[in-house]
Amino acid sequence: MALDQITLSHFRNHAETRLDDTRRFNLLVGDNGAGKTNVLEAISLFAPGRGLRRAALAEMAGSDGDGGLAIGASLTADPDQEPVRLGSYTKAAQPGRRLVRVNGSETSAVSLGEWLAIGWLTPAMDRLFTDSAGARRRFVDRMALAVDPLHARHATRYEAALRERNRLLSDDRQPEAAWLDGVEAQLAEHGCALASGRAGLISRIMEELATLPSEPFARPALSYAAGGPIMQSDLAAALRDNRRKDRAASRTLIGPHRDELEVAMEGKNVSAASCSTGEQKAMLIAIILAHANLAARGRPNLLLLDEVAAHLDPIRRGALFERLRDSGAQVWLTGTELAPFEAIREEAAVWRVENGKLQRV
Missing domain, CATH: 1.20.1050.90 (RecF/RecN/SMC, N-terminal domain)
Structure with a gap:
């Protein structure tokens, strides 16, 4: 297990969101614009850099707040040790400055890479070549x-x-x-x-x-x-x-x-x-x-895969899930419906997303 007890506060269309009891596979299902990718983007801010959308921090702050945002999560790097609490946030007075805490102590965003590795695949990357x-x-x-x-x-x-x-x-x-x-x-x-x-x-x-x-x-x-x-x-x-x-x-x-x-x-x-x-x-x-x-x-490893399963045929989709099982990574996937994830449904944590709110399925 990598990340659990994930919280989003005033992040894009998520006023207050919490995800508990995560698993190896984690599915976010909902209509386009519901806020699925926003969850992945929030998680991507536990890595150094600008996140999977490369957006300005001020753009990520929800309109319901004071201009600041906060993301938290518990990281289990070693099952025999207490989880590490990670935080990535901004303050209203300095919306463009990213602040990071590890177990309550301030540190640099670069140091997050020492705790976990995060990779992602988004539809925007399809034109990489x-x-x-x-x-x-x-x-x-x-x-x-x-x-x-x-x-x-x-x-x-x-x-x-x-x-x-x-x-x-x-x-x-x-x-x-x-x-x-x-x-x-x-x-x-x-x-x-x-x-x-x-x-x-x-x-x-x-x-x-x-x-x-x-x-x-x-x-x-x-x-x-x-x-x-x-x-x-x-x-x-x-x-x-x-x-x-x-x-x-x-x-x-x-x-x-x-x-x-x-x-x-x-x-x-x-x-x-x-x-x-x-x-x-x-x-x-x-x-x-x-x-x-x-x-x-x-190190703990996360893979954030946005809308990847729906564009694969059943054979490639099944092969993808098998390789993800073997990767050792905690995997987060989004989709508009559950059908493409039937092969991993029983072993996955599933949330339905609607207007920035999550419900465990």
Whole structure:
């Protein structure tokens, strides 16, 4: 068991919601707009980052409150120990500032990754393979963070150093070499860690994919295309040598912010972007399941799957449930009706959602 005694206060259309007695499979059933995905989004805020919708915190606060919101949950990491109480909330005076508590003590959002790993699959992710390279980098970073909580620190510090270097490059005055040396040293240090984390993750996911059957889900082939040297000394030298070109462009042209995740369907040698919608969905599910196997090692693991079962045929749906059982993750699924979940109905906790209110079924 991972999360239980989950509470939502003034979160989107949930004024006061509580979910108790959770299980391995947890189903949220209701009409579109009832508030099912809002529950998943709230749970996703127990991971570092902006949640599964990447929405601003102020947008998440319910109109029934004072502008703040609160989400709480009890985490059972070890059955022989007392549960850990997690809290993620904002205050009305600072609606854009996220606050986190663990057992009543304030801590950083990044530290949540040390307690549990959370992954998700939403309908918006269906266009991942045809979306921008930036969207795929965020996808990789989210998966890397679920495996290594320190990944977020390197990403944050790299982005801060990148903004500073770009500011210096776009200044009308010639920046001092010493300033650029210092900023580039930070870029190289954290960029190396960031790129190595991404490359290592892709390699491990490919190893997991090799152990999974290729049917009924398509088996994708993933490769990591680095946007610059991965070794720290090489990246520092490349940044230094590229200053003239970067200054002409007013931005940094090499580095992990130019990385790309390349995906193809194994056996067909066809880019995922050129595959059918059904094939893309199948490959995305295969990646999520392979990553779940990795993330489940060492920490409690959650999978949030929004409207995934209804779009699968019975054979793929049954295979998905079997793999979810084997993943070791606590799974949260949404749907408009119970019929697609008949195979797991008896082992699942089920709530019917209507206008932001939940009723146990």
